[in-house]
Amino acid sequence: MLKIEGLTAEVEGKPILKGIDLEVPTGEVHAIMGPNGSGKSTLSYVLAGREGYEVTGGTVTFNGRDILTMEPEERAAAGLFLAFQYPVELPGVGNATFLRTALNAQRKARGESELDAMQFLKLARERMKVLAMPEDMLKRGVNVGFSGGEKKRNEILQMTLLRPALAILDETDSGLDIDALKIVADGVNAMRGPDFSALVITHYQRLLDYIVPDRVHVLVGGRIVRSGGPELAKELEAQGYAAVQAAA
Amino acid sequence: MTAAAQTGAAGFLARYEGLKDHLAGARKPWVNALRADAAVHFAARGFPTRRVEQWKYTDLAPVAQASFAEPLTMVEGAITLPEPNARHRAVFVDGRFRPDLSSLEGLAFAARSLAQHLGEAEGLLGSLARPGAEPLVALNTMLFEDGLFLDLPEGVDGGLLELLSVTVDPGRPFAFHPRHLIRLGAGARLTLIETATGRGQCLHNPVFEIAVAEGATLTHGRMLQEEVTVFHLSTIYATIAAGGTYDNFTVAAGPRLTRNEIHAALIGPKAACHMNGAQMAADGQHVDTTTALEHAAPECSSRQTYKTVLAGRARGVFQGRIHVHRIAQKTDGYQMNQALLLSEEAEIDSKPQLEIYADDVKCSHGATVGALDADSLFYLRSRGIPEREAKAILVEAFLHEAVETVTEETLRTALTRALDAWWKRQGAGA
Numbered sequence: 001m002l003k004i005e006g007l008t009a010e011v012e013g014k015p016i017l018k019g020i021d022l023e024v025p026t027g028e029v030h031a032i033m034g035p036n037g038s039g040k041s042t043l044s045y046v047l048a049g050r051e052g053y054e055v056t057g058g059t060v061t062f063n064g065r066d067i068l069t070m071e072p073e074e075r076a077a078a079g080l081f082l083a084f085q086y087p088v089e090l091p092g093v094g095n096a097t098f099l100r101t102a103l104n105a106q107r108k109a110r111g112e113s114e115l116d117a118m119q120f121l122k123l124a125r126e127r128m129k130v131l132a133m134p135e136d137m138l139k140r141g142v143n144v145g146f147s148g149g150e151k152k153r154n155e156i157l158q159m160t161l162l163r164p165a166l167a168i169l170d171e172t173d174s175g176l177d178i179d180a181l182k183i184v185a186d187g188v189n190a191m192r193g194p195d196f197s198a199l200v201i202t203h204y205q206r207l208l209d210y211i212v213p214d215r216v217h218v219l220v221g222g223r224i225v226r227s228g229g230p231e232l233a234k235e236l237e238a239q240g241y242a243a244v245q246a247a248a
Numbered sequence: 249m250t251a252a253a254q255t256g257a258a259g260f261l262a263r264y265e266g267l268k269d270h271l272a273g274a275r276k277p278w279v280n281a282l283r284a285d286a287a288v289h290f291a292a293r294g295f296p297t298r299r300v301e302q303w304k305y306t307d308l309a310p311v312a313q314a315s316f317a318e319p320l321t322m323v324e325g326a327i328t329l330p331e332p333n334a335r336h337r338a339v340f341v342d343g344r345f346r347p348d349l350s351s352l353e354g355l356a357f358a359a360r361s362l363a364q365h366l367g368e369a370e371g372l373l374g375s376l377a378r379p380g381a382e383p384l385v386a387l388n389t390m391l392f393e394d395g396l397f398l399d400l401p402e403g404v405d406g407g408l409l410e411l412l413s414v415t416v417d418p419g420r421p422f423a424f425h426p427r428h429l430i431r432l433g434a435g436a437r438l439t440l441i442e443t444a445t446g447r448g449q450c451l452h453n454p455v456f457e458i459a460v461a462e463g464a465t466l467t468h469g470r471m472l473q474e475e476v477t478v479f480h481l482s483t484i485y486a487t488i489a490a491g492g493t494y495d496n497f498t499v500a501a502g503p504r505l506t507r508n509e510i511h512a513a514l515i516g517p518k519a520a521c522h523m524n525g526a527q528m529a530a531d532g533q534h535v536d537t538t539t540a541l542e543h544a545a546p547e548c549s550s551r552q553t554y555k556t557v558l559a560g561r562a563r564g565v566f567q568g569r570i571h572v573h574r575i576a577q578k579t580d581g582y583q584m585n586q587a588l589l590l591s592e593e594a595e596i597d598s599k600p601q602l603e604i605y606a607d608d609v610k611c612s613h614g615a616t617v618g619a620l621d622a623d624s625l626f627y628l629r630s631r632g633i634p635e636r637e638a639k640a641i642l643v644e645a646f647l648h649e650a651v652e653t654v655t656e657e658t659l660r661t662a663l664t665r666a667l668d669a670w671w672k673r674q675g676a677g678a
Contacts, residue, residue: 048630051622076632088627092645101641102631109632158631 001026001197002047002166007058008222009046016042018222020058024166029188029198031208033233034219035241040201041085043219044170047199048082049075062166076102077109079165083155083172090142095154098142099124103161127160130190132183148175156187167191167198173207185210205237220245256312257294260423261287264390272363272393278370286379286389293383305565305597306507306536311479316423316451327416333441333662334408342415343424343452344394357406362395362429369397369429376457376485382509384481388455392427395454398438399431402461406438408658413454415446415474423451430456432464432492439467439656447475452503458486460494462516469659470498470508470525471666476533478503483511490516490545497654498525499663500535501670509538514548514576521550526650526663528670531560538567543576543606550580555650556587557643558594559674569601572609581611588646589619590639643671 002024009017016039024030034040045053047060049072060068067075090098104114115123124138131153143151152172159167169188173181188198188211200211208216208230216232217224218241225245226232236244254262264287273279295312296303327341329349338359339349345361352359362369379389400406413426432438444452452474460466472480480503488494500506506529512521527535537554556564566585587596600613620642628638647667654660 048626050626050630071635072626072629073632073634073638076630082630084627084630088621088623090624090627090642090645092649093641098628098631098641101637102628102633105634105637106632162631 001063002199003059003061005059007046007060008056009042010054010056011042011052015056016222017046020219020222020224022217022224024197024199026197027194028214029192029200029211030215030217031200031202031213031233032217032219033202033205033236036203038219039222040203040219041170044082044168044199044201047075047168048072048080073105074109076162076164077106081159081162081164081167083152083159083167083169085171085174087143087151087155089144089146091144093142094138095140095142096121096124096138099138099158099161102158106162124157124161127157130160131157131187133157149177149180152176152184153180156184160187160191163191165195165197167196169198169200171202172200173202173204181207182210205233208233218244255315257290259315260387260391261291267391271391273366276366276370279366279373282374282379283390286386289380290383290386290390293386296383302538302567305563305567305599306505306534310505311451311481314421314449314451316421327414329412329414330443330445332410332412333443334410334658336408337410337412338396339412339414340394340396340426342422343413343426345396355406355409357398357400357404359409360397362397362427363393365397368399372429372431373427373457376459376487377455377483381485382483384453384483385455388425388427388453388483391423392425392455395427395429397429400433400436400438400464402433403435404433404437406436408439408441411440411442413442413444413446413452415448415450415452415478417448419448421449421451423453426452426454428454428456430458430466432460432466434462434464436461436464438465439659440469441659441662442468442470444470444472444474444480446478449477451479451481454482456482456484456486458484458494460486460488460492462489463491464489465493465495467495467656467659468497469654469656469663470496471662472498472500472506472508473502473666473669475502476504479505481505481507481509483509486510486512486521488512488514488516488519488521491518492516493520493522495522496524497522497651497659497663498527498537499666500525500527500537501529501666504532505534505536507536507538511540511542513542513544514550515542515544517545517547519545519548521548522653523550523552524554524650524653526555526557526647526667527564528557528647528667529559529562529564530674531562534563534565536565536567538565540569541571541581543570543572543579543581546576547578548576548580550582551653552583552585553650553653554585555647556585556596557590557647558587558596559590561591561593562595564594564596565598566596566615567599567601568613570603570611570613572602572604572606572611574605576606577608579606579609579611581609583613585615586646587617588643589617590643640671644668647671
């Protein structure tokens, strides 16, 4: 599924990722934990193909394809999804139009038929109900005037509509209260299965109580310093990153 | 007559000398006097140059150096007209009223040719747009042939009317100077949808004189969509009496050079003026919106929001002057202009100008210039939307925000269509 080897990257000439090796097999959910500034968000942006994040070495293959040469939209069509830590507000772009355009762009890129407005609305309403989202969020501008929790739910809604093969959740738990956290976790868990993998990036262990990972990796200073089972998250919570880093 | 005299201001003055006994109203002394006065002004000032403050950013040299013949003959035969935007439509071809192509039956008021009803325009024509006011008004006054003459009686709800201007390319450069006279009686209402289309090497130089009486409302939507060979220089003079509203929304997208100049005066208490618009230009095009607003009475409000989108090496201009007179206490004024530059080479000049002589006023203005937001673009692309489509979504969102201020639905639909048509024409260019 996702295979990262010796990945190094810099932002504005400053090295951030200093040699990442990571493999997420199909059907597994991995967590990446790390302190602020360790390179967690950089990794997610590099994988999604954001401009300004320059890969200086290493390889990333996704289902056997080299994704580093692909445009962001090609990566999305190939099944990669990034749930943003800070979802962007798009005034003047209706949420429904945005969601349908994205869904149909991906379907088109994959040679599938596009959904008409009625088919799309039916699907979107169904998925929104699961996420306890009010229906008027379809009519509003993308993320405009949404609370922090609503924005994150809107990210998860996009994920459940686009049905990626790999979802990268970048601090999706930040800014969520416990009820919203559960709803978001349920949304992710509902997608789990043999054809879905996820990379859950988080600062805190809390989210991993609800989305139980198969593996946990600790990212410090642009390198993965430790990997282990779900119990590693608990250890981090109890002892802090410094102790885990020192032990590595 | 030498060939050199045929270009620029001299060419137009020569044409006036040659035509003055045949122009509309040539048998009416007051019309002749008005035209003669205009000719004196135009001879003295010529086309404005960039040394003139209000023309600093827009160079009329391509117009001033060209030679334009007049469309002397009526175009006969079939003309393909664009789809109507309203049930009632007054059609002008090369600036002349064409009742045979118009659909005016059932209209609640008379929509007429100015040329044929000049007698009723005495004292009105030239009262708001005085011959000496601006060189382009002088040029128009000197040579106008026809125009739309609307006089809505008190209390009449005129509904919707489209004013369509089309040109037929005669294969040589030509100029026309329509003069539109629009008067709304007390409490009258009208939505005027103006569509300018046309082709050929031409100068379209319309002047509007608009008087909105007490409590009347004129909604004036304009779509300036001529082809890229056309110079469109329009000047509007509007007065709004107590409790009246003049609502102008202009989409300028198409001509090689567009100047959308509006002079509006709020002359009675609690009058309102909204001037909004979207102007777009691509490589080699120039768009200019210049507004001058007189707050000449207390408790009036004004709102201006203009959006500019420039691609390639396009140039854009926004100049907005708000003059709050000493008497205009409790003025509520707002002006915003925003520009989106789609290329490194595009350039916008933006000049807001506030002159406030009253002490109890609320007046604000703002201006922004920027490129497409990189974060927004990445967000859309990360969802699988190809770059070109993602850009289109963001440009449309930027423009549509301006159109949201239009409440009349037919008009809003037409304006939105005009915006989208421009963007589609750009193709991959941006």
